[in-house]
Amino acid sequence: MLVIAISVAHAFFEASHALSLDPDLYFIPVSTYFIPILYAALYFGLEGALPTAFLCIVLVVPEVNLFHHGAERVGVMVQLVILALMGAAVALKVDRERDAKLVAEAANQRLAGTQKSLESYIGMALRAQEEERRRLARELHDETIQDLLVARSALEGVPNGTAPPPQILLINDALQRSIDGIRRSCQALRPSVLDDLGLTPALEALLSGLEGRVAIKPRLEVEGECVRLDAEPELAVFRIAQQAIHNVQQHAQASEVGVKLTYDPDQFRLEVFDDGRGFDPHKLTGTGLGLAGMKERARLIGAVLQLSSRPGSTRIVLVLPMMSDR
Numbered sequence: 114m115l116v117i118a119i120s121v122a123h124a125f126f127e128a129s130h131a132l133s134l135d136p137d138l139y140f141i142p143v144s145t146y147f148i149p150i151l152y153a154a155l156y157f158g159l160e161g162a163l164p165t166a167f168l169c170i171v172l173v174v175p176e177v178n179l180f181h182h183g184a185e186r187v188g189v190m191v192q193l194v195i196l197a198l199m200g201a202a203v204a205l206k207v208d209r210e211r212d213a214k215l216v217a218e219a220a221n222q223r224l225a226g227t228q229k230s231l232e233s234y235i236g237m238a239l240r241a242q243e244e245e246r247r248r249l250a251r252e253l254h255d256e257t258i259q260d261l262l263v264a265r266s267a268l269e270g271v272p273n274g275t276a277p278p279p280q281i282l283l284i285n286d287a288l289q290r291s292i293d294g295i296r297r298s299c300q301a302l303r304p305s306v307l308d309d310l311g312l313t314p315a316l317e318a319l320l321s322g323l324e325g326r327v328a329i330k331p332r333l334e335v336e337g338e339c340v341r342l343d344a345e346p347e348l349a350v351f352r353i354a355q356q357a358i359h360n361v362q363q364h365a366q367a368s369e370v371g372v373k374l375t376y377d378p379d380q381f382r383l384e385v386f387d388d389g390r391g392f393d394p395h396k397l398t399g400t401g402l403g404l405a406g407m408k409e410r411a412r413l414i415g416a417v418l419q420l421s422s423r424p425g426s427t428r429i430v431l432v433l434p435m436m437s438d439r
Contacts, residue, residue, distance in 0.1 A: 119149065153165040158205075162197075166200055170194075170197070235413070253299050312339075312347050350431065359403070366389050377435070418430070
Protein backbone atom coordinates (compact mmCIF):
# COMPACT_ATOMS: atom_id res chain seq x y z
CA MET A 114 0.00 0.00 0.00
CA LEU A 115 2.84 2.39 0.76
CA VAL A 116 4.49 1.62 -2.58
CA ILE A 117 1.22 2.22 -4.44
CA ALA A 118 0.61 5.49 -2.57
CA ILE A 119 4.11 6.72 -3.41
CA SER A 120 3.65 5.62 -7.02
CA VAL A 121 0.40 7.58 -7.34
CA ALA A 122 2.03 10.66 -5.81
CA HIS A 123 5.03 10.19 -8.10
CA ALA A 124 2.79 10.01 -11.16
CA PHE A 125 0.93 13.13 -10.03
CA PHE A 126 4.13 15.14 -9.65
CA GLU A 127 5.43 13.93 -12.98
CA ALA A 128 2.15 14.59 -14.83
CA SER A 129 1.71 18.06 -13.29
CA HIS A 130 5.32 19.01 -14.06
CA ALA A 131 5.62 20.27 -10.49
CA LEU A 132 9.40 19.90 -10.66
CA SER A 133 9.82 21.46 -14.09
CA LEU A 134 11.19 24.69 -12.64
CA ASP A 135 14.33 22.84 -11.56
CA PRO A 136 15.02 19.79 -13.74
CA ASP A 137 17.80 18.66 -11.43
CA LEU A 138 15.14 17.67 -8.84
CA TYR A 139 13.71 14.87 -10.95
CA PHE A 140 15.35 12.26 -8.68
CA ILE A 141 13.43 13.34 -5.53
CA PRO A 142 10.16 11.41 -6.20
CA VAL A 143 12.07 8.20 -6.90
CA SER A 144 14.04 8.59 -3.66
CA THR A 145 10.84 8.23 -1.63
CA TYR A 146 10.66 4.57 -2.67
CA PHE A 147 13.47 3.91 -0.22
CA ILE A 148 10.92 4.29 2.62
CA PRO A 149 8.87 1.14 1.83
CA ILE A 150 11.98 -0.80 0.79
CA LEU A 151 13.71 0.03 4.09
CA TYR A 152 10.54 -0.73 6.08
CA ALA A 153 10.21 -4.13 4.39
CA ALA A 154 13.91 -4.87 4.97
CA LEU A 155 13.76 -4.02 8.67
CA TYR A 156 10.58 -5.93 9.45
CA PHE A 157 10.63 -8.81 6.96
CA GLY A 158 14.26 -9.16 5.91
CA LEU A 159 15.32 -10.16 2.43
CA GLU A 160 12.04 -11.93 1.67
CA GLY A 161 10.25 -8.62 2.16
CA ALA A 162 12.78 -6.22 0.70
CA LEU A 163 13.23 -7.95 -2.69
CA PRO A 164 9.52 -8.17 -3.61
CA THR A 165 9.03 -4.58 -2.49
CA ALA A 166 11.95 -3.37 -4.60
CA PHE A 167 10.66 -5.37 -7.58
CA LEU A 168 7.22 -3.78 -7.21
CA CYS A 169 8.79 -0.33 -7.08
CA ILE A 170 10.70 -1.00 -10.31
CA VAL A 171 7.59 -2.35 -12.05
CA LEU A 172 5.58 0.75 -11.12
CA VAL A 173 8.33 3.23 -11.93
CA VAL A 174 9.25 1.90 -15.41
CA PRO A 175 6.05 3.19 -17.14
CA GLU A 176 6.43 6.62 -15.52
CA VAL A 177 10.08 6.80 -16.51
CA ASN A 178 9.21 6.00 -20.14
CA LEU A 179 6.45 8.62 -20.17
CA PHE A 180 8.06 11.55 -18.39
CA HIS A 181 11.83 11.14 -18.74
CA HIS A 182 14.17 10.94 -21.67
CA GLY A 183 17.81 10.24 -22.29
CA ALA A 184 20.13 10.67 -19.32
CA GLU A 185 17.23 11.35 -16.92
CA ARG A 186 15.69 7.99 -17.70
CA VAL A 187 19.00 6.22 -17.08
CA GLY A 188 19.60 8.22 -13.87
CA VAL A 189 16.19 7.35 -12.43
CA MET A 190 16.61 3.65 -13.11
CA VAL A 191 20.15 3.63 -11.71
CA GLN A 192 18.93 5.43 -8.62
CA LEU A 193 16.12 2.94 -8.15
CA VAL A 194 18.53 0.02 -8.52
CA ILE A 195 20.81 1.61 -5.92
CA LEU A 196 17.86 1.97 -3.55
CA ALA A 197 17.00 -1.68 -4.07
CA LEU A 198 20.61 -2.73 -3.39
CA MET A 199 20.73 -0.64 -0.23
CA GLY A 200 17.49 -2.22 0.94
CA ALA A 201 18.90 -5.67 0.18
CA ALA A 202 22.04 -4.91 2.18
CA VAL A 203 19.95 -3.82 5.17
CA ALA A 204 17.75 -6.89 4.76
CA LEU A 205 20.76 -9.23 4.74
CA LYS A 206 22.01 -7.74 7.98
CA VAL A 207 18.54 -8.05 9.51
CA ASP A 208 18.35 -11.68 8.41
CA ARG A 209 21.76 -12.44 9.91
CA GLU A 210 20.81 -10.84 13.21
CA ARG A 211 17.48 -12.68 13.20
CA ASP A 212 19.19 -16.00 12.49
CA ALA A 213 21.71 -15.32 15.25
CA LYS A 214 18.85 -14.52 17.62
CA LEU A 215 17.08 -17.74 16.69
CA VAL A 216 20.28 -19.71 17.23
CA ALA A 217 20.79 -18.03 20.61
CA GLU A 218 17.18 -18.73 21.62
CA ALA A 219 17.53 -22.35 20.61
CA ALA A 220 20.77 -22.60 22.58
CA ASN A 221 19.09 -21.00 25.59
CA GLN A 222 16.22 -23.46 25.33
CA ARG A 223 18.63 -26.37 25.19
CA LEU A 224 20.55 -24.92 28.13
CA ALA A 225 17.33 -24.46 30.08
CA GLY A 226 16.37 -28.05 29.30
CA THR A 227 19.79 -29.28 30.38
CA GLN A 228 19.62 -27.23 33.56
CA LYS A 229 16.15 -28.55 34.32
CA SER A 230 17.34 -32.11 33.75
CA LEU A 231 20.35 -31.45 35.98
CA GLU A 232 18.13 -30.03 38.70
CA SER A 233 15.89 -33.07 38.45
CA TYR A 234 18.91 -35.36 38.63
CA ILE A 235 20.28 -33.52 41.67
CA GLY A 236 16.91 -33.77 43.38
CA MET A 237 16.70 -37.50 42.67
CA ALA A 238 20.29 -37.97 43.88
CA LEU A 239 19.56 -36.19 47.14
CA ARG A 240 16.40 -38.21 47.67
CA ALA A 241 18.27 -41.44 46.93
CA GLN A 242 20.98 -40.35 49.36
CA GLU A 243 18.38 -39.75 52.07
CA GLU A 244 16.78 -43.13 51.45
CA GLU A 245 20.17 -44.79 51.75
CA ARG A 246 20.82 -42.92 54.98
CA ARG A 247 17.45 -44.03 56.30
CA ARG A 248 18.25 -47.66 55.39
CA LEU A 249 21.69 -47.55 56.99
CA ALA A 250 20.35 -45.93 60.15
CA ARG A 251 17.64 -48.58 60.43
CA GLU A 252 20.11 -51.42 59.92
CA LEU A 253 22.55 -50.01 62.45
CA HIS A 254 19.79 -49.54 64.99
CA ASP A 255 17.94 -52.80 64.41
CA GLU A 256 20.93 -55.09 63.87
CA THR A 257 24.27 -53.71 65.03
CA ILE A 258 23.06 -52.07 68.21
CA GLN A 259 20.93 -55.08 69.09
CA ASP A 260 23.92 -57.37 68.67
CA LEU A 261 26.02 -55.14 70.91
CA LEU A 262 23.26 -55.06 73.52
CA VAL A 263 23.09 -58.83 73.49
CA ALA A 264 26.87 -59.02 73.98
CA ARG A 265 26.70 -56.50 76.80
CA SER A 266 23.92 -58.42 78.48
CA ALA A 267 25.99 -61.60 78.27
CA LEU A 268 28.83 -59.85 80.07
CA GLU A 269 26.47 -58.83 82.83
CA GLY A 270 25.61 -62.49 83.48
CA VAL A 271 28.35 -62.83 86.04
CA PRO A 272 27.35 -65.06 89.01
CA ASN A 273 25.93 -63.14 91.96
CA GLY A 274 28.41 -62.25 94.62
CA THR A 275 31.36 -62.44 92.30
CA ALA A 276 33.11 -59.22 91.36
CA PRO A 277 33.60 -58.96 87.59
CA PRO A 278 37.21 -58.96 86.44
CA PRO A 279 38.69 -55.64 85.26
CA GLN A 280 38.81 -56.93 81.70
CA ILE A 281 35.06 -57.52 81.79
CA LEU A 282 34.49 -53.97 83.02
CA LEU A 283 36.67 -52.57 80.24
CA ILE A 284 34.82 -54.58 77.60
CA ASN A 285 31.48 -53.53 79.06
CA ASP A 286 32.49 -49.87 78.94
CA ALA A 287 33.78 -50.25 75.39
CA LEU A 288 30.52 -51.84 74.30
CA GLN A 289 28.53 -49.04 75.90
CA ARG A 290 30.65 -46.41 74.15
CA SER A 291 30.16 -48.24 70.86
CA ILE A 292 26.41 -48.35 71.41
CA ASP A 293 26.31 -44.63 72.21
CA GLY A 294 28.49 -43.81 69.19
CA ILE A 295 26.35 -45.86 66.82
CA ARG A 296 23.21 -44.23 68.20
CA ARG A 297 24.72 -40.81 67.49
CA SER A 298 25.62 -41.99 63.98
CA CYS A 299 22.05 -43.18 63.47
CA GLN A 300 20.76 -39.80 64.55
CA ALA A 301 23.17 -38.08 62.16
CA LEU A 302 22.21 -40.38 59.29
CA ARG A 303 18.47 -40.06 59.77
CA PRO A 304 17.03 -38.80 63.06
CA SER A 305 13.82 -40.68 63.79
CA VAL A 306 12.60 -37.76 65.86
CA LEU A 307 12.43 -35.66 62.68
CA ASP A 308 9.98 -38.07 61.09
CA ASP A 309 8.02 -38.64 64.27
CA LEU A 310 7.87 -35.20 65.94
CA GLY A 311 9.08 -32.64 63.41
CA LEU A 312 11.81 -30.09 62.88
CA THR A 313 11.91 -28.29 66.23
CA PRO A 314 12.31 -31.43 68.40
CA ALA A 315 14.87 -32.79 65.93
CA LEU A 316 17.00 -29.64 66.23
CA GLU A 317 16.60 -29.75 70.02
CA ALA A 318 17.99 -33.28 69.99
CA LEU A 319 20.79 -32.26 67.63
CA LEU A 320 21.88 -29.38 69.85
CA SER A 321 21.53 -31.33 73.09
CA GLY A 322 23.85 -33.95 71.61
CA LEU A 323 26.61 -31.34 71.58
CA GLU A 324 26.52 -30.84 75.34
CA GLY A 325 29.32 -32.67 77.06
CA ARG A 326 31.03 -33.60 73.79
CA VAL A 327 32.30 -30.22 72.58
CA ALA A 328 33.23 -26.97 74.28
CA ILE A 329 30.45 -25.07 72.53
CA LYS A 330 27.33 -23.87 74.29
CA PRO A 331 24.25 -24.56 72.13
CA ARG A 332 20.91 -22.79 72.35
CA LEU A 333 17.64 -22.92 70.43
CA GLU A 334 15.13 -20.09 69.98
CA VAL A 335 11.65 -20.51 68.55
CA GLU A 336 9.29 -17.70 67.57
CA GLY A 337 5.73 -18.22 66.45
CA GLU A 338 3.54 -21.29 66.50
CA CYS A 339 5.40 -24.42 65.45
CA VAL A 340 3.85 -26.16 62.47
CA ARG A 341 4.96 -29.20 60.52
CA LEU A 342 6.51 -28.44 57.15
CA ASP A 343 6.15 -30.80 54.23
CA ALA A 344 8.47 -33.79 54.42
CA GLU A 345 10.98 -32.67 51.78
CA PRO A 346 11.36 -29.03 52.95
CA GLU A 347 11.52 -30.18 56.56
CA LEU A 348 14.34 -32.60 55.80
CA ALA A 349 16.19 -30.01 53.69
CA VAL A 350 16.00 -27.40 56.47
CA PHE A 351 17.27 -29.94 59.01
CA ARG A 352 20.20 -30.92 56.77
CA ILE A 353 21.14 -27.27 56.23
CA ALA A 354 21.08 -26.61 59.97
CA GLN A 355 23.01 -29.83 60.60
CA GLN A 356 25.71 -28.84 58.11
CA ALA A 357 25.93 -25.32 59.52
CA ILE A 358 26.34 -26.64 63.07
CA HIS A 359 28.97 -29.11 61.84
CA ASN A 360 30.86 -26.21 60.25
CA VAL A 361 30.81 -24.36 63.55
CA GLN A 362 32.23 -27.41 65.34
CA GLN A 363 34.98 -27.98 62.79
CA HIS A 364 36.07 -24.49 61.75
CA ALA A 365 34.61 -21.63 63.77
CA GLN A 366 36.49 -21.94 67.09
CA ALA A 367 33.31 -20.61 68.66
CA SER A 368 32.14 -20.70 72.27
CA GLU A 369 28.45 -20.54 71.38
CA VAL A 370 26.21 -21.67 68.54
CA GLY A 371 22.56 -20.74 68.25
CA VAL A 372 19.65 -21.82 66.10
CA LYS A 373 16.57 -19.66 65.72
CA LEU A 374 13.34 -20.81 64.09
CA THR A 375 10.71 -18.26 63.15
CA TYR A 376 7.27 -19.47 62.09
CA ASP A 377 5.28 -16.75 60.33
CA PRO A 378 2.08 -17.18 58.32
CA ASP A 379 3.87 -16.13 55.13
CA GLN A 380 7.33 -17.60 55.62
CA PHE A 381 9.53 -19.86 57.69
CA ARG A 382 12.95 -18.60 58.73
CA LEU A 383 15.98 -20.53 59.95
CA GLU A 384 19.02 -18.78 61.42
CA VAL A 385 22.23 -20.47 62.53
CA PHE A 386 24.76 -18.15 64.17
CA ASP A 387 27.94 -18.37 66.20
CA ASP A 388 30.57 -16.14 67.81
CA GLY A 389 33.57 -17.75 66.14
CA ARG A 390 36.46 -16.34 64.18
CA GLY A 391 34.47 -15.83 61.00
CA PHE A 392 35.72 -16.01 57.42
CA ASP A 393 35.54 -14.24 54.09
CA PRO A 394 32.63 -15.76 52.07
CA HIS A 395 34.10 -14.40 48.82
CA LYS A 396 37.27 -16.45 49.23
CA LEU A 397 35.49 -19.77 49.57
CA THR A 398 35.61 -22.25 46.73
CA GLY A 399 32.43 -23.65 45.24
CA THR A 400 32.36 -26.53 47.75
CA GLY A 401 33.78 -24.65 50.73
CA LEU A 402 32.28 -25.60 54.11
CA GLY A 403 29.52 -27.57 52.38
CA LEU A 404 27.92 -24.34 51.23
CA ALA A 405 27.31 -25.69 47.73
CA GLY A 406 25.19 -28.52 49.09
CA MET A 407 23.35 -26.16 51.44
CA LYS A 408 22.55 -23.75 48.62
CA GLU A 409 21.43 -26.59 46.36
CA ARG A 410 19.09 -27.97 49.02
CA ALA A 411 17.66 -24.50 49.57
CA ARG A 412 17.11 -23.98 45.86
CA LEU A 413 15.36 -27.33 45.43
CA ILE A 414 12.70 -26.38 48.01
CA GLY A 415 12.30 -22.82 46.72
CA ALA A 416 14.08 -21.16 49.63
CA VAL A 417 16.67 -18.39 49.75
CA LEU A 418 19.95 -18.94 51.60
CA GLN A 419 22.06 -15.98 52.76
CA LEU A 420 25.45 -15.96 54.45
CA SER A 421 27.26 -13.22 56.33
CA SER A 422 30.44 -13.51 58.34
CA ARG A 423 32.94 -11.38 60.19
CA PRO A 424 35.19 -12.01 63.20
CA GLY A 425 32.93 -12.74 66.18
CA SER A 426 29.74 -13.25 64.18
CA THR A 427 28.75 -15.66 61.44
CA ARG A 428 25.12 -16.07 60.42
CA ILE A 429 23.37 -18.32 57.92
CA VAL A 430 19.77 -17.40 57.14
CA LEU A 431 17.29 -19.49 55.19
CA VAL A 432 13.91 -18.08 54.21
CA LEU A 433 11.23 -20.45 52.96
CA PRO A 434 7.86 -19.12 51.71
CA MET A 435 4.98 -20.83 53.47
CA MET A 436 1.98 -22.21 51.62
CA SER A 437 -1.19 -20.24 52.22
CA ASP A 438 -3.10 -23.30 53.44
CA ARG A 439 -0.69 -23.99 56.29
